[in-house]
Amino acid sequence: MTMTTPLADRSAPADRTGPRNRSAVANRRRLSAAHAAMYLLLTALALLWIFPLLWALYNSFRDYDYVLTHGYLSVGGFTLSNYTESWEVGGIPHYFLNSMIITIPAVLLILFIGSMAAFVLARFPWKFNVIMLAVFIAGNLLPQQTLLTPLFRLYNAIPLPYWMSSSGSLYDSYWGLILVHVAFQTGFCVFVLSNYMKTVPPELLEAATVDGAGLFRQYWQVVLPLCRPALAALATLMITWIYNDFFWALALMVSGDKLPVTTALQNLQGSFFTDTNLLAAGSVLVALPTVLVFVALQRHFVSGLTMGANK
Protein backbone atom coordinates (compact mmCIF):
# COMPACT_ATOMS: atom_id res chain seq x y z
CA MET A 1 0.00 0.00 0.00
CA THR A 2 2.71 2.44 0.96
CA MET A 3 4.77 1.12 -1.87
CA THR A 4 2.69 2.49 -4.72
CA THR A 5 3.77 6.10 -4.36
CA PRO A 6 7.51 5.62 -4.66
CA LEU A 7 6.89 3.24 -7.54
CA ALA A 8 5.01 5.92 -9.49
CA ASP A 9 7.71 8.48 -8.74
CA ARG A 10 10.45 6.24 -9.90
CA SER A 11 8.81 4.94 -13.06
CA ALA A 12 8.11 8.39 -14.48
CA PRO A 13 11.71 9.50 -15.18
CA ALA A 14 12.74 5.98 -16.09
CA ASP A 15 10.21 5.84 -18.94
CA ARG A 16 11.64 8.95 -20.53
CA THR A 17 15.11 7.46 -20.87
CA GLY A 18 14.01 5.08 -23.59
CA PRO A 19 13.29 1.42 -24.21
CA ARG A 20 16.53 0.14 -22.78
CA ASN A 21 15.34 0.86 -19.27
CA ARG A 22 11.91 -0.66 -19.75
CA SER A 23 13.01 -4.01 -18.37
CA ALA A 24 14.60 -2.28 -15.39
CA VAL A 25 11.30 -0.60 -14.69
CA ALA A 26 9.46 -3.90 -14.92
CA ASN A 27 12.04 -5.40 -12.68
CA ARG A 28 11.65 -2.66 -10.14
CA ARG A 29 7.90 -2.96 -10.31
CA ARG A 30 8.19 -6.66 -9.65
CA LEU A 31 10.50 -5.91 -6.72
CA SER A 32 8.03 -3.43 -5.32
CA ALA A 33 5.25 -5.94 -5.58
CA ALA A 34 7.46 -8.34 -3.68
CA HIS A 35 8.08 -5.60 -1.16
CA ALA A 36 4.39 -5.01 -0.66
CA ALA A 37 3.78 -8.73 -0.26
CA MET A 38 6.51 -8.86 2.33
CA TYR A 39 4.95 -6.04 4.31
CA LEU A 40 1.56 -7.64 4.10
CA LEU A 41 2.89 -10.96 5.33
CA LEU A 42 4.93 -9.39 8.11
CA THR A 43 2.05 -7.27 9.28
CA ALA A 44 -0.32 -10.22 9.32
CA LEU A 45 2.18 -12.30 11.28
CA ALA A 46 2.93 -9.46 13.68
CA LEU A 47 -0.77 -8.98 14.40
CA LEU A 48 -1.16 -12.69 14.98
CA TRP A 49 1.88 -12.61 17.26
CA ILE A 50 0.81 -9.75 19.45
CA PHE A 51 -2.78 -10.98 19.65
CA PRO A 52 -2.46 -13.22 22.76
CA LEU A 53 -0.95 -10.32 24.71
CA LEU A 54 -3.50 -7.79 23.51
CA TRP A 55 -6.25 -10.27 24.27
CA ALA A 56 -5.03 -10.73 27.82
CA LEU A 57 -4.76 -6.96 28.21
CA TYR A 58 -8.24 -6.38 26.78
CA ASN A 59 -9.92 -8.92 28.97
CA SER A 60 -8.07 -7.84 32.07
CA PHE A 61 -10.14 -4.64 31.89
CA ARG A 62 -13.48 -6.42 31.59
CA ASP A 63 -15.97 -7.62 34.09
CA TYR A 64 -16.28 -11.40 34.31
CA ASP A 65 -20.05 -11.43 34.75
CA TYR A 66 -20.55 -9.11 31.80
CA VAL A 67 -18.41 -11.36 29.64
CA LEU A 68 -20.28 -14.46 30.80
CA THR A 69 -23.61 -13.08 29.64
CA HIS A 70 -22.41 -11.27 26.49
CA GLY A 71 -19.63 -13.61 25.38
CA TYR A 72 -15.91 -12.96 25.12
CA LEU A 73 -16.08 -11.46 21.66
CA SER A 74 -18.35 -8.67 22.88
CA VAL A 75 -17.32 -5.11 23.61
CA GLY A 76 -18.12 -3.53 26.94
CA GLY A 77 -18.18 -4.23 30.63
CA PHE A 78 -15.00 -2.31 31.20
CA THR A 79 -13.74 -2.13 34.75
CA LEU A 80 -10.60 -1.76 36.77
CA SER A 81 -11.81 -4.12 39.47
CA ASN A 82 -9.69 -7.05 38.22
CA TYR A 83 -6.59 -5.01 38.91
CA THR A 84 -7.69 -3.72 42.28
CA GLU A 85 -8.75 -7.21 43.28
CA SER A 86 -5.57 -9.02 42.24
CA TRP A 87 -3.56 -6.19 43.77
CA GLU A 88 -5.38 -6.20 47.10
CA VAL A 89 -6.88 -9.66 47.55
CA GLY A 90 -4.27 -11.49 45.48
CA GLY A 91 -1.50 -9.72 47.34
CA ILE A 92 0.55 -9.03 44.22
CA PRO A 93 2.66 -6.26 45.90
CA HIS A 94 3.82 -8.72 48.53
CA TYR A 95 4.99 -11.21 45.90
CA PHE A 96 6.63 -8.44 43.87
CA LEU A 97 8.65 -7.63 46.97
CA ASN A 98 9.65 -11.31 47.31
CA SER A 99 10.80 -11.31 43.69
CA MET A 100 12.91 -8.24 44.31
CA ILE A 101 14.42 -9.70 47.48
CA ILE A 102 15.56 -12.66 45.41
CA THR A 103 16.39 -11.04 42.07
CA ILE A 104 18.41 -7.98 43.05
CA PRO A 105 21.04 -9.64 45.29
CA ALA A 106 21.25 -12.62 42.94
CA VAL A 107 21.96 -10.46 39.89
CA LEU A 108 24.55 -8.36 41.74
CA LEU A 109 26.29 -11.44 43.08
CA ILE A 110 26.30 -13.18 39.71
CA LEU A 111 27.85 -10.16 38.01
CA PHE A 112 30.43 -9.78 40.76
CA ILE A 113 31.69 -13.33 41.04
CA GLY A 114 31.16 -14.08 37.36
CA SER A 115 33.29 -11.12 36.34
CA MET A 116 36.02 -12.13 38.81
CA ALA A 117 36.28 -15.60 37.34
CA ALA A 118 36.09 -14.20 33.81
CA PHE A 119 38.92 -11.80 34.62
CA VAL A 120 41.24 -14.56 35.79
CA LEU A 121 40.35 -16.79 32.84
CA ALA A 122 40.83 -14.00 30.31
CA ARG A 123 43.98 -12.59 31.90
CA PHE A 124 45.96 -15.79 32.28
CA PRO A 125 45.82 -18.06 29.26
CA TRP A 126 46.40 -21.33 31.04
CA LYS A 127 45.68 -24.67 29.46
CA PHE A 128 43.22 -25.66 32.13
CA ASN A 129 41.09 -22.61 31.42
CA VAL A 130 39.26 -24.63 28.79
CA ILE A 131 38.19 -27.10 31.47
CA MET A 132 37.15 -24.31 33.82
CA LEU A 133 35.13 -22.63 31.09
CA ALA A 134 33.47 -25.95 30.29
CA VAL A 135 32.56 -26.39 33.96
CA PHE A 136 30.99 -22.94 34.03
CA ILE A 137 29.19 -23.03 30.68
CA ALA A 138 27.90 -26.59 30.92
CA GLY A 139 26.62 -25.91 34.43
CA ASN A 140 24.42 -23.22 32.96
CA LEU A 141 23.01 -25.54 30.29
CA LEU A 142 22.11 -28.57 32.39
CA PRO A 143 18.44 -29.39 32.80
CA GLN A 144 17.61 -28.14 36.28
CA GLN A 145 15.93 -31.38 37.27
CA THR A 146 19.19 -33.28 37.10
CA LEU A 147 20.41 -31.76 40.35
CA LEU A 148 17.10 -31.40 42.06
CA THR A 149 17.12 -34.35 44.47
CA PRO A 150 20.55 -33.87 46.05
CA LEU A 151 20.08 -30.12 46.20
CA PHE A 152 16.75 -30.62 47.91
CA ARG A 153 18.40 -32.86 50.53
CA LEU A 154 21.38 -30.55 50.89
CA TYR A 155 19.19 -27.52 51.43
CA ASN A 156 17.24 -29.34 54.10
CA ALA A 157 20.46 -30.40 55.82
CA ILE A 158 22.08 -26.95 55.98
CA PRO A 159 20.83 -25.10 59.05
CA LEU A 160 20.42 -21.34 59.06
CA PRO A 161 19.76 -19.21 62.14
CA TYR A 162 16.15 -18.15 62.49
CA TRP A 163 16.88 -14.49 61.81
CA MET A 164 18.00 -15.56 58.35
CA SER A 165 15.37 -18.16 57.57
CA SER A 166 12.11 -18.84 59.35
CA SER A 167 12.37 -22.46 58.24
CA GLY A 168 15.67 -22.88 60.09
CA SER A 169 17.38 -24.26 57.01
CA LEU A 170 18.48 -23.23 53.54
CA TYR A 171 15.38 -24.93 52.19
CA ASP A 172 12.41 -22.61 51.96
CA SER A 173 14.55 -19.48 52.37
CA TYR A 174 15.38 -16.50 50.17
CA TRP A 175 19.06 -17.31 50.69
CA GLY A 176 18.64 -20.71 49.15
CA LEU A 177 16.95 -19.35 46.06
CA ILE A 178 19.51 -16.58 45.64
CA LEU A 179 22.29 -19.15 45.95
CA VAL A 180 20.86 -21.54 43.40
CA HIS A 181 20.36 -18.75 40.87
CA VAL A 182 23.93 -17.62 41.43
CA ALA A 183 25.22 -21.16 40.94
CA PHE A 184 23.20 -21.68 37.81
CA GLN A 185 23.66 -18.35 36.00
CA THR A 186 27.27 -17.53 36.87
CA GLY A 187 28.44 -19.80 34.07
CA PHE A 188 26.74 -17.74 31.40
CA CYS A 189 28.21 -14.59 32.87
CA VAL A 190 31.75 -16.03 32.94
CA PHE A 191 31.43 -17.16 29.36
CA VAL A 192 30.25 -13.81 27.99
CA LEU A 193 32.55 -11.67 30.12
CA SER A 194 35.72 -13.68 29.54
CA ASN A 195 35.17 -13.28 25.80
CA TYR A 196 34.59 -9.60 26.29
CA MET A 197 37.62 -9.12 28.51
CA LYS A 198 39.91 -10.75 26.00
CA THR A 199 39.40 -7.66 23.85
CA VAL A 200 40.88 -5.40 26.54
CA PRO A 201 44.34 -4.32 25.32
CA PRO A 202 47.00 -5.98 27.52
CA GLU A 203 49.06 -2.75 27.49
CA LEU A 204 46.46 -1.19 29.74
CA LEU A 205 47.00 -3.84 32.37
CA GLU A 206 50.75 -3.75 31.97
CA ALA A 207 50.66 -0.01 32.57
CA ALA A 208 48.55 -0.59 35.67
CA THR A 209 51.04 -3.19 36.87
CA VAL A 210 53.91 -0.78 36.41
CA ASP A 211 51.96 1.75 38.44
CA GLY A 212 51.85 -0.83 41.20
CA ALA A 213 48.25 -1.95 40.94
CA GLY A 214 47.64 -5.42 42.29
CA LEU A 215 45.48 -7.89 40.42
CA PHE A 216 42.31 -7.00 42.23
CA ARG A 217 42.77 -3.32 41.51
CA GLN A 218 43.43 -4.08 37.83
CA TYR A 219 40.18 -5.99 37.77
CA TRP A 220 38.16 -3.49 39.74
CA GLN A 221 39.53 -0.20 38.42
CA VAL A 222 40.70 -0.99 34.90
CA VAL A 223 38.83 -3.96 33.42
CA LEU A 224 35.44 -3.75 35.08
CA PRO A 225 34.72 -0.14 34.00
CA LEU A 226 35.60 -1.14 30.44
CA CYS A 227 33.07 -3.96 30.61
CA ARG A 228 30.17 -1.68 31.39
CA PRO A 229 28.26 -2.41 28.15
CA ALA A 230 28.57 -6.16 28.64
CA LEU A 231 27.64 -5.89 32.30
CA ALA A 232 24.56 -3.85 31.42
CA ALA A 233 23.50 -6.43 28.84
CA LEU A 234 24.04 -9.28 31.28
CA ALA A 235 22.21 -7.48 34.07
CA THR A 236 19.20 -7.00 31.81
CA LEU A 237 19.15 -10.67 30.85
CA MET A 238 19.69 -11.91 34.39
CA ILE A 239 16.94 -9.71 35.80
CA THR A 240 14.56 -11.15 33.23
CA TRP A 241 15.62 -14.75 33.75
CA ILE A 242 15.66 -14.75 37.52
CA TYR A 243 12.46 -12.78 37.83
CA ASN A 244 10.87 -15.26 35.42
CA ASP A 245 12.07 -18.33 37.33
CA PHE A 246 9.33 -20.74 38.10
CA PHE A 247 11.04 -24.04 38.75
CA TRP A 248 13.45 -23.28 41.57
CA ALA A 249 10.89 -21.47 43.66
CA LEU A 250 8.49 -24.34 43.10
CA ALA A 251 11.06 -26.96 44.10
CA LEU A 252 12.94 -25.23 46.90
CA MET A 253 10.21 -23.26 48.64
CA VAL A 254 7.19 -24.45 50.49
CA SER A 255 5.78 -21.37 52.25
CA GLY A 256 3.30 -19.67 49.97
CA ASP A 257 4.05 -16.23 51.38
CA LYS A 258 7.74 -16.34 50.43
CA LEU A 259 7.19 -17.21 46.78
CA PRO A 260 8.32 -14.90 43.99
CA VAL A 261 5.51 -13.48 41.91
CA THR A 262 5.86 -15.78 38.88
CA THR A 263 5.42 -18.90 40.98
CA ALA A 264 2.89 -17.31 43.31
CA LEU A 265 0.57 -16.63 40.40
CA GLN A 266 0.06 -20.35 40.02
CA ASN A 267 -1.13 -20.65 43.60
CA LEU A 268 -3.32 -17.62 43.15
CA GLN A 269 -4.81 -19.24 40.08
CA GLY A 270 -6.33 -21.87 42.31
CA SER A 271 -7.35 -19.82 45.31
CA PHE A 272 -8.26 -16.35 44.11
CA PHE A 273 -8.42 -16.30 40.35
CA THR A 274 -11.61 -18.20 39.82
CA ASP A 275 -12.35 -16.08 36.79
CA THR A 276 -10.17 -15.76 33.73
CA ASN A 277 -10.35 -11.97 33.59
CA LEU A 278 -8.83 -11.77 37.03
CA LEU A 279 -6.11 -14.19 35.91
CA ALA A 280 -5.51 -11.94 32.90
CA ALA A 281 -5.06 -8.91 35.15
CA GLY A 282 -2.65 -10.88 37.35
CA SER A 283 -0.70 -12.00 34.30
CA VAL A 284 -0.45 -8.46 32.98
CA LEU A 285 0.84 -7.24 36.35
CA VAL A 286 3.41 -10.02 36.54
CA ALA A 287 4.54 -9.41 32.96
CA LEU A 288 4.79 -5.66 33.41
CA PRO A 289 8.27 -5.46 35.02
CA THR A 290 9.97 -7.60 32.38
CA VAL A 291 8.16 -5.83 29.55
CA LEU A 292 9.19 -2.45 30.98
CA VAL A 293 12.79 -3.60 31.41
CA PHE A 294 12.69 -4.85 27.85
CA VAL A 295 11.26 -1.64 26.41
CA ALA A 296 13.69 0.53 28.34
CA LEU A 297 16.78 -1.61 27.79
CA GLN A 298 15.93 -3.35 24.53
CA ARG A 299 19.37 -2.77 23.06
CA HIS A 300 21.05 -4.40 26.04
CA PHE A 301 18.62 -7.29 26.12
CA VAL A 302 19.17 -8.15 22.48
CA SER A 303 22.93 -7.75 22.55
CA GLY A 304 23.07 -9.89 25.70
CA LEU A 305 21.22 -12.77 24.11
CA THR A 306 23.32 -12.74 20.97
CA MET A 307 26.60 -12.14 22.81
CA GLY A 308 26.20 -15.50 24.44
CA ALA A 309 25.33 -17.32 21.27
CA ASN A 310 27.31 -15.72 18.48
CA LYS A 311 29.97 -13.72 20.26
Added chain:
Amino acid sequence: MTSTVPSQAGTEPRVPAPKIRRSRGDRWTIAVMLGLPAAIVIGLVWIPTVFTVILSFARWDGIGGTSSIEWIGPQNYVDAVQAYPPFQQALHNNVLWLAFLFVFPTILGIFLAVLLDRGLKGSRLYQSIFYIPVVLSMALVGFVWQLIYSTDGGVLNTILGTDVDWLGNPDVNIWAVMVAASWRHTGYIMLLYLAGLKAIDPSVREAALMDGAGPIRTFFRIVFPLMKPTNLLIIVITVIEALRAFDLVWVINKGRNGLELISALVTANVVGEAGRVGFGSALATIMLVISLVFIALYLWIVMRSDD
Protein backbone atom coordinates in the same frame (compact mmCIF):
# COMPACT_ATOMS: atom_id res chain seq x y z
CA MET B 1 49.50 -10.99 26.24
CA THR B 2 51.92 -12.39 23.70
CA SER B 3 54.97 -12.10 25.94
CA THR B 4 56.17 -15.39 27.30
CA VAL B 5 58.09 -14.87 30.49
CA PRO B 6 57.87 -18.12 32.45
CA SER B 7 56.10 -17.91 35.72
CA GLN B 8 58.57 -17.83 38.55
CA ALA B 9 56.62 -19.92 41.04
CA GLY B 10 57.42 -23.62 40.91
CA THR B 11 53.95 -24.74 41.87
CA GLU B 12 52.31 -22.87 39.03
CA PRO B 13 51.64 -24.68 35.77
CA ARG B 14 54.49 -23.94 33.40
CA VAL B 15 52.69 -22.09 30.65
CA PRO B 16 53.24 -18.71 29.04
CA ALA B 17 52.23 -16.08 31.54
CA PRO B 18 52.03 -12.36 31.00
CA LYS B 19 54.92 -10.11 31.82
CA ILE B 20 54.09 -9.63 35.45
CA ARG B 21 55.90 -10.71 38.57
CA ARG B 22 53.13 -12.29 40.49
CA SER B 23 53.43 -11.56 44.16
CA ARG B 24 52.21 -13.90 46.86
CA GLY B 25 49.28 -11.55 47.34
CA ASP B 26 48.38 -11.77 43.68
CA ARG B 27 48.42 -15.53 43.80
CA TRP B 28 45.96 -15.43 46.67
CA THR B 29 43.87 -12.99 44.69
CA ILE B 30 43.78 -15.37 41.74
CA ALA B 31 42.85 -18.28 43.97
CA VAL B 32 39.94 -16.39 45.51
CA MET B 33 38.74 -14.72 42.33
CA LEU B 34 38.54 -17.97 40.41
CA GLY B 35 38.13 -20.34 43.33
CA LEU B 36 35.05 -18.81 44.89
CA PRO B 37 32.88 -18.83 41.75
CA ALA B 38 34.18 -22.27 40.82
CA ALA B 39 33.38 -23.61 44.28
CA ILE B 40 29.82 -22.32 44.08
CA VAL B 41 29.20 -23.79 40.63
CA ILE B 42 30.90 -27.10 41.37
CA GLY B 43 29.39 -27.42 44.83
CA LEU B 44 25.83 -26.53 43.92
CA VAL B 45 25.59 -27.76 40.35
CA TRP B 46 28.14 -30.46 39.57
CA ILE B 47 28.38 -32.33 42.86
CA PRO B 48 24.58 -32.63 43.15
CA THR B 49 24.52 -33.84 39.55
CA VAL B 50 26.99 -36.59 40.41
CA PHE B 51 24.86 -37.54 43.40
CA THR B 52 21.81 -37.77 41.18
CA VAL B 53 23.60 -40.36 39.08
CA ILE B 54 24.60 -42.29 42.22
CA LEU B 55 21.10 -42.16 43.67
CA SER B 56 19.65 -43.48 40.44
CA PHE B 57 20.93 -46.91 41.51
CA ALA B 58 19.05 -46.83 44.78
CA ARG B 59 15.59 -47.38 46.17
CA TRP B 60 14.77 -44.66 48.63
CA ASP B 61 11.61 -42.94 49.76
CA GLY B 62 13.65 -39.88 50.69
CA ILE B 63 12.00 -39.66 54.10
CA GLY B 64 14.17 -41.95 56.19
CA GLY B 65 17.83 -41.13 56.75
CA THR B 66 20.53 -42.17 54.35
CA SER B 67 20.69 -45.55 56.11
CA SER B 68 17.34 -46.45 54.60
CA ILE B 69 18.84 -46.29 51.11
CA GLU B 70 18.72 -49.67 49.42
CA TRP B 71 21.08 -50.22 46.49
CA ILE B 72 19.35 -52.01 43.66
CA GLY B 73 21.65 -51.55 40.67
CA PRO B 74 20.13 -50.61 37.34
CA GLN B 75 16.65 -51.75 38.40
CA ASN B 76 15.25 -48.18 38.25
CA TYR B 77 16.23 -47.90 34.62
CA VAL B 78 14.63 -51.23 33.83
CA ASP B 79 11.46 -50.13 35.62
CA ALA B 80 11.42 -46.79 33.84
CA VAL B 81 11.52 -48.45 30.46
CA GLN B 82 9.38 -51.49 31.18
CA ALA B 83 6.97 -50.76 33.98
CA TYR B 84 6.24 -47.06 33.92
CA PRO B 85 3.89 -46.06 31.08
CA PRO B 86 4.24 -42.29 31.69
CA PHE B 87 7.93 -42.54 30.81
CA GLN B 88 7.20 -43.90 27.35
CA GLN B 89 4.64 -41.16 26.92
CA ALA B 90 7.10 -38.52 28.13
CA LEU B 91 9.85 -39.74 25.84
CA HIS B 92 7.42 -39.65 22.96
CA ASN B 93 6.28 -36.14 23.90
CA ASN B 94 9.83 -34.85 24.29
CA VAL B 95 10.75 -36.08 20.82
CA LEU B 96 7.54 -34.63 19.40
CA TRP B 97 8.29 -31.34 21.13
CA LEU B 98 11.75 -31.24 19.60
CA ALA B 99 10.48 -32.05 16.11
CA PHE B 100 7.77 -29.44 16.42
CA LEU B 101 10.24 -26.76 17.53
CA PHE B 102 12.39 -27.52 14.51
CA VAL B 103 9.60 -27.55 11.98
CA PHE B 104 7.64 -24.46 13.01
CA PRO B 105 9.43 -21.87 15.14
CA THR B 106 12.89 -22.52 13.75
CA ILE B 107 11.89 -22.24 10.12
CA LEU B 108 9.57 -19.34 10.81
CA GLY B 109 12.22 -17.59 12.91
CA ILE B 110 14.80 -17.90 10.15
CA PHE B 111 12.27 -16.71 7.58
CA LEU B 112 11.39 -13.67 9.69
CA ALA B 113 15.06 -12.87 10.25
CA VAL B 114 15.75 -12.98 6.52
CA LEU B 115 12.79 -10.69 5.80
CA LEU B 116 13.68 -8.24 8.58
CA ASP B 117 17.34 -8.19 7.63
CA ARG B 118 16.49 -6.46 4.37
CA GLY B 119 16.26 -3.11 6.09
CA LEU B 120 12.54 -2.57 5.73
CA LYS B 121 10.98 0.51 7.20
CA GLY B 122 9.64 -0.23 10.64
CA SER B 123 11.86 -3.27 10.93
CA ARG B 124 12.59 -2.45 14.57
CA LEU B 125 8.91 -2.41 15.45
CA TYR B 126 8.32 -5.78 13.78
CA GLN B 127 11.35 -7.22 15.56
CA SER B 128 10.09 -6.00 18.91
CA ILE B 129 6.69 -7.54 18.37
CA PHE B 130 8.22 -10.91 17.50
CA TYR B 131 10.53 -11.08 20.42
CA ILE B 132 8.43 -9.62 23.15
CA PRO B 133 7.21 -13.12 24.13
CA VAL B 134 10.87 -13.99 24.80
CA VAL B 135 10.91 -11.69 27.83
CA LEU B 136 7.90 -13.41 29.38
CA SER B 137 8.35 -16.43 31.58
CA MET B 138 7.20 -19.78 30.25
CA ALA B 139 4.80 -20.01 33.16
CA LEU B 140 3.26 -16.72 32.14
CA VAL B 141 3.04 -17.90 28.54
CA GLY B 142 0.96 -20.74 29.95
CA PHE B 143 -1.43 -18.33 31.69
CA VAL B 144 -1.77 -16.08 28.67
CA TRP B 145 -2.55 -18.99 26.37
CA GLN B 146 -5.10 -20.42 28.76
CA LEU B 147 -7.20 -17.40 27.81
CA ILE B 148 -7.04 -18.57 24.21
CA TYR B 149 -7.63 -22.24 24.82
CA SER B 150 -10.10 -22.12 27.68
CA THR B 151 -13.30 -24.10 27.13
CA ASP B 152 -15.62 -21.45 28.53
CA GLY B 153 -15.10 -18.38 26.40
CA GLY B 154 -11.67 -19.20 24.99
CA VAL B 155 -11.04 -17.34 21.75
CA LEU B 156 -10.24 -20.40 19.74
CA ASN B 157 -13.48 -22.23 20.36
CA THR B 158 -15.49 -19.04 19.97
CA ILE B 159 -13.96 -18.26 16.59
CA LEU B 160 -13.99 -21.80 15.28
CA GLY B 161 -17.41 -22.51 16.74
CA THR B 162 -16.05 -25.72 18.22
CA ASP B 163 -16.25 -27.26 21.65
CA VAL B 164 -12.77 -28.74 22.03
CA ASP B 165 -11.15 -29.00 25.44
CA TRP B 166 -7.79 -27.83 24.09
CA LEU B 167 -5.86 -28.22 27.33
CA GLY B 168 -7.82 -31.06 28.89
CA ASN B 169 -8.15 -33.53 26.06
CA PRO B 170 -5.01 -35.72 26.10
CA ASP B 171 -5.18 -36.19 22.34
CA VAL B 172 -4.88 -32.51 21.49
CA ASN B 173 -3.37 -30.75 24.49
CA ILE B 174 0.25 -31.48 23.61
CA TRP B 175 -0.27 -29.78 20.24
CA ALA B 176 -1.93 -26.79 21.85
CA VAL B 177 0.93 -26.42 24.31
CA MET B 178 3.58 -26.79 21.61
CA VAL B 179 1.98 -23.93 19.68
CA ALA B 180 2.25 -21.75 22.80
CA ALA B 181 5.89 -22.79 23.31
CA SER B 182 6.64 -22.00 19.68
CA TRP B 183 5.15 -18.55 20.11
CA ARG B 184 8.00 -17.79 22.50
CA HIS B 185 10.73 -19.77 20.75
CA THR B 186 10.30 -18.14 17.32
CA GLY B 187 11.41 -14.72 18.53
CA TYR B 188 14.55 -16.18 20.05
CA ILE B 189 15.51 -17.99 16.84
CA MET B 190 14.80 -14.87 14.83
CA LEU B 191 17.09 -12.89 17.09
CA LEU B 192 19.98 -15.34 16.85
CA TYR B 193 19.63 -15.53 13.12
CA LEU B 194 19.45 -11.76 12.69
CA ALA B 195 22.72 -11.48 14.59
CA GLY B 196 24.24 -14.18 12.41
CA LEU B 197 23.09 -12.47 9.22
CA LYS B 198 24.58 -9.17 10.33
CA ALA B 199 27.93 -10.87 10.67
CA ILE B 200 27.96 -11.89 7.00
CA ASP B 201 30.02 -9.69 4.73
CA PRO B 202 27.49 -7.87 2.51
CA SER B 203 29.90 -7.99 -0.45
CA VAL B 204 29.40 -11.75 -0.60
CA ARG B 205 25.71 -11.26 -1.21
CA GLU B 206 26.30 -8.44 -3.66
CA ALA B 207 28.66 -10.61 -5.63
CA ALA B 208 26.04 -13.35 -5.84
CA LEU B 209 23.41 -10.87 -7.01
CA MET B 210 25.82 -9.50 -9.62
CA ASP B 211 26.26 -12.99 -10.93
CA GLY B 212 22.53 -13.09 -11.48
CA ALA B 213 21.47 -15.26 -8.57
CA GLY B 214 18.01 -14.40 -7.22
CA PRO B 215 17.49 -13.70 -3.54
CA ILE B 216 16.21 -17.22 -2.84
CA ARG B 217 19.08 -18.86 -4.65
CA THR B 218 21.55 -16.54 -2.94
CA PHE B 219 20.10 -17.45 0.43
CA PHE B 220 20.24 -21.22 -0.01
CA ARG B 221 23.51 -21.40 -1.93
CA ILE B 222 25.54 -18.66 -0.25
CA VAL B 223 24.06 -17.26 2.95
CA PHE B 224 22.75 -20.42 4.58
CA PRO B 225 26.00 -22.38 4.21
CA LEU B 226 27.98 -19.39 5.51
CA MET B 227 25.81 -19.40 8.61
CA LYS B 228 27.02 -22.83 9.66
CA PRO B 229 28.03 -21.78 13.19
CA THR B 230 24.69 -20.09 13.80
CA ASN B 231 22.81 -23.03 12.33
CA LEU B 232 24.66 -25.45 14.58
CA LEU B 233 23.99 -23.28 17.62
CA ILE B 234 20.31 -23.11 16.82
CA ILE B 235 20.17 -26.90 16.58
CA VAL B 236 21.86 -27.31 19.95
CA ILE B 237 19.83 -24.59 21.66
CA THR B 238 16.60 -26.03 20.33
CA VAL B 239 17.45 -29.52 21.57
CA ILE B 240 18.38 -28.20 25.01
CA GLU B 241 15.21 -26.07 25.17
CA ALA B 242 13.06 -29.02 24.15
CA LEU B 243 14.64 -31.16 26.84
CA ARG B 244 14.34 -28.49 29.52
CA ALA B 245 10.69 -27.67 28.73
CA PHE B 246 8.84 -27.76 32.01
CA ASP B 247 7.06 -24.63 33.23
CA LEU B 248 4.42 -24.59 30.55
CA VAL B 249 3.08 -28.09 31.10
CA TRP B 250 3.41 -27.77 34.87
CA VAL B 251 1.21 -24.66 35.11
CA ILE B 252 -1.40 -26.31 32.94
CA ASN B 253 -1.85 -29.69 34.61
CA LYS B 254 1.44 -30.61 36.32
CA GLY B 255 2.53 -32.58 33.28
CA ARG B 256 -0.17 -35.23 33.40
CA ASN B 257 -2.99 -36.40 31.21
CA GLY B 258 -1.28 -36.05 27.85
CA LEU B 259 1.32 -33.45 28.81
CA GLU B 260 3.97 -35.83 30.18
CA LEU B 261 7.54 -34.60 29.80
CA ILE B 262 10.61 -36.16 31.37
CA SER B 263 11.31 -32.98 33.32
CA ALA B 264 7.82 -33.00 34.79
CA LEU B 265 8.05 -36.70 35.72
CA VAL B 266 11.33 -36.09 37.55
CA THR B 267 9.82 -33.20 39.47
CA ALA B 268 6.70 -35.16 40.33
CA ASN B 269 8.74 -38.12 41.56
CA VAL B 270 11.09 -36.04 43.67
CA VAL B 271 9.06 -33.20 45.17
CA GLY B 272 5.63 -34.65 44.50
CA GLU B 273 3.68 -36.94 46.73
CA ALA B 274 5.22 -40.08 45.22
CA GLY B 275 8.58 -39.73 47.01
CA ARG B 276 10.43 -42.11 44.71
CA VAL B 277 13.84 -40.50 44.93
CA GLY B 278 15.87 -43.24 43.28
CA PHE B 279 13.43 -43.67 40.46
CA GLY B 280 13.19 -39.93 39.84
CA SER B 281 16.99 -39.77 39.83
CA ALA B 282 17.15 -42.46 37.16
CA LEU B 283 14.83 -40.39 34.97
CA ALA B 284 16.96 -37.32 35.68
CA THR B 285 20.10 -39.23 34.73
CA ILE B 286 18.56 -40.15 31.40
CA MET B 287 17.91 -36.45 30.81
CA LEU B 288 21.45 -35.68 31.88
CA VAL B 289 23.02 -38.09 29.44
CA ILE B 290 20.99 -36.80 26.50
CA SER B 291 21.69 -33.19 27.36
CA LEU B 292 25.42 -33.75 27.92
CA VAL B 293 25.79 -34.90 24.33
CA PHE B 294 24.40 -31.62 23.08
CA ILE B 295 26.15 -29.51 25.70
CA ALA B 296 29.42 -31.05 24.51
CA LEU B 297 28.49 -30.11 20.96
CA TYR B 298 27.75 -26.57 22.11
CA LEU B 299 31.08 -26.32 23.91
CA TRP B 300 32.85 -27.62 20.85
CA ILE B 301 31.23 -24.92 18.71
CA VAL B 302 31.96 -22.00 21.02
CA MET B 303 35.44 -23.11 22.09
CA ARG B 304 36.58 -23.86 18.58
CA SER B 305 35.85 -20.31 17.45
CA ASP B 306 37.95 -19.20 20.41
CA ASP B 307 41.22 -19.84 18.64
